[in-house]
Amino acid sequence: MAVFRTDLGIDLGTASILVYAKGKGIILNEPSVVAIDQNTNKFLAVGEEARKMLGRTPGNIIALRPMRDGVISNYQITERMLKYFFSKAIGKSIFKPRVIICVPSGITEVEKRAVLEASNHAGARKTFLIEEPIAAAIGAGIDITEPNGNMIIDIGGGTTDVAVISLGGIVISRSLKIAGDECDEAIARYIRKKHNMMIGERSAEDLKMNIGTAFPREKEVFMEVRGRNLLTGLPKTIKISSTEMLEALEEPVSQIVETVYAVLERTPPELAADIGNKGILMTGGGALLYGIDKLITKKTGISVHIADNPIGSVAIGTGKALDWVDLLETDLVDSDSIRINNN
DSSP: OOOOOOEEEEOOOOEEEEEETTTTTEEEESSSSSETEEEEEEEEEEEEEHHTTTTTTTTTEEEEOOOEEEEEEEHHHHHHHHHHHHHHHHHHHHSOOOEEEOOOOOOOHEEEEEHHHHHHHTSSSSSEEEEHHHHHHHHOOOOTTTSSOOOEEOSSOOOOEEEEEETEEEEEEEEEESSSHHHHHHHHHHHHHSEEEOOOOOHHHHHHHHBBSSSSSSOOOEEEEEEEETTTTSEEEEEEHHHHHHHHHHHHHHHHHHHHHHHHTSOOHHHHHHHHHHEEEEEEEGGGTTTHHHHHHHHHHSSSSSSSSSSTTHHHEEEEEEGGHHHHTTTTOOOSSSOOGGG
């Protein structure tokens, strides 16, 4: 049976896609991975099923991520992937959905246009954009319309967004193309260099999630990882410690901390005072890396808080922004982008 229109908020991430339906909350949370048969150009799997195929496909099948560094790297595949998620989210509907998609704060106009067109061609009646730090702050429950400084660090799969927000807008921000994926690559490089063993991106991600650390742990933890010995070419199993993970992740983590420091240096004094009093809020899957909040606190002297739902904060904020959709469709706001302070 057909249903009436459902407006959607989408966190179109490099690593995963979260879909928020108005009135329902987050209804989909799947990896942004697709598996395609190159001979027929057909989608074989999307989301979690396709993720399981990464690094394990025969020659005629490719499993790939159409998003890189927070932006579209393969337009056609992204459009088809969005069409799949729209259909899965709303089922049979006689109305096309209105959609809000979050994008990194450092995205270019060309990259914004690509997201808008991919969404509209995939079946959206109208698409609006919202910047990730704004969505993350809304999703974490911050009242961004107040004349107070709030600092947000959103560490996703492809980008890290650091922003200072006041009166509903971004005062200063930096978007860094170093985040979860770069951490996975750093772990794989470290194991290849130190242990002469090659591991896949899924194994690197498992290490990061289970024993990865950005700050020395009180008690060291270990995990076994399997890969291919580069000297013999045979399968090999080794035990990795959290101390090794600290060393492996030092470079990407230090660059994130430097970006936070750079934004703080350029923050107006009154807003900096607000941030010093209230602390910094962290969102995104990267916020779950052990000790990253402690490291930033140590380097900046400012307390760091992790959102109650760091992975879902951006999607929840994007979903809450759906309340502005009716206003955005009028002539009061003539823009494809949501500007909270204009509403």
